[in-house]
Amino acid sequence: MYKALAGKQLRSTQLATARGNLWEGAVRSSKTISSIMVWLRYVRTGPAGPLLMVGKTERTLKRNIIDPMIEMLGPKRCVYKAGAGELVLLGRTIYTAGANDERAAEKIKGLTLAGAYLDEVTTFPETFFSMLGTRLSIDGAQWFGTTNPEGPNHWLKKKFLDRARLHVRRDGTIAESQAADAIDLHRFSFSLDDNPYLPAAYVANLKIEYQGLFYKRYVLGEWCLAEGVVYDMWDDARHVVDIIPAIDRWMCVGIDYGTINPLSALLVGVGTDRRLYVASEYRHDSRTARRQLTDAAYSEAFRDWLGSYEHGGGRGVTPQWVFVDPSAASFMTQLWADGVPGVAKAQNDVRDGIRSVGVALGSNALSVHRSCKGLLSEIGSYAWDPKAAEKGEDKPLKVDDHSVDALRYALHSTSHEWRPLLRPKLEVAA
Incomplete structure (x- = not known):
């Protein structure tokens, strides 16, 4: 059940009158519902002509925006034609598209648009966003978008948001720009506390x-x-343990593959206390060992490691999943040939993966056994790349990151399993 808009939510719908209107800020802060209400109004009353809805991918657009609209309006007034790239909304046909790479601009070349809705704008290539501006050429055309914040050097912030003619700040005050380079853009900034x-x-x-x-x-x-250490919530006293409790389920292993660089594998289980534990680590560094291993030798060592792990009076574990660095195709083939069950490519979105690890650490849902020397040596000093930040990018330094990458593979690839398991009260509608 959706409730009446209030406070900054309502104010933003009243002030969304510019050529461009963008809701930005915290997660779950009501940006999406406010922008959807304005978009529905525009679909009914805006100028005639083609309309467009865009997300990072069509899948995320459906999940974030279209599904909530179907829930609000019902399946007869909001009909998504999967695979056709179209949505029939309140009787009006709307094109849908994803914009996750530089080729996305080709999708809208030649279009003449009366309006557009944009979800997760900071994930779009700048070339797509610039092309979209040239397509909104029908008299009275407007666009409406949402995004979470990124670095202050991101192209959207520097080239557009900083030049907005009207800005409703996080504290609720309104700033109107008289600068010569101000553009017809209204910007609405939200914090988490703006959703009552x-x-x-x-x-x-x-x-x-x-x-x-x-x-x-x-x-x-x-x-x-993004500056300083990545996992600034890491605390040896809080996150390192000497004893692993009884494990309900050996959820996964995350593997970062290396030949010259180290190979690191981390075993993760869910304890009877409903918390995650990195219970053991296998790590081979050919530089210190002065011996490179073949894929077959790695596979044998990996299987010996799992088979010899002692726990709860038993010996040997079989994790449900083995998530491997996606670039290590030959090693995955070797594991499959050797009959290792559950081998799959790890989810490799670096920033989202870092966020998954950060959530587990920040909520005190993850502990690491003291025997995991490689991970413990890396995690406290794993740092953001300052040169990338200057370019508006969030990237960690590629230094001493083998075990932390293995942890990211393990936790991000299973986040859909452990988040509701460990914090069921967080799974609420917003």
């Missing part, structure tokens, strides 16, 4: 989970640099 309908426990838990960079961006709604 979120349960207090949910908000409190998010503020605990998101720390450091992600707290600033996804709770406070700030555009801030």
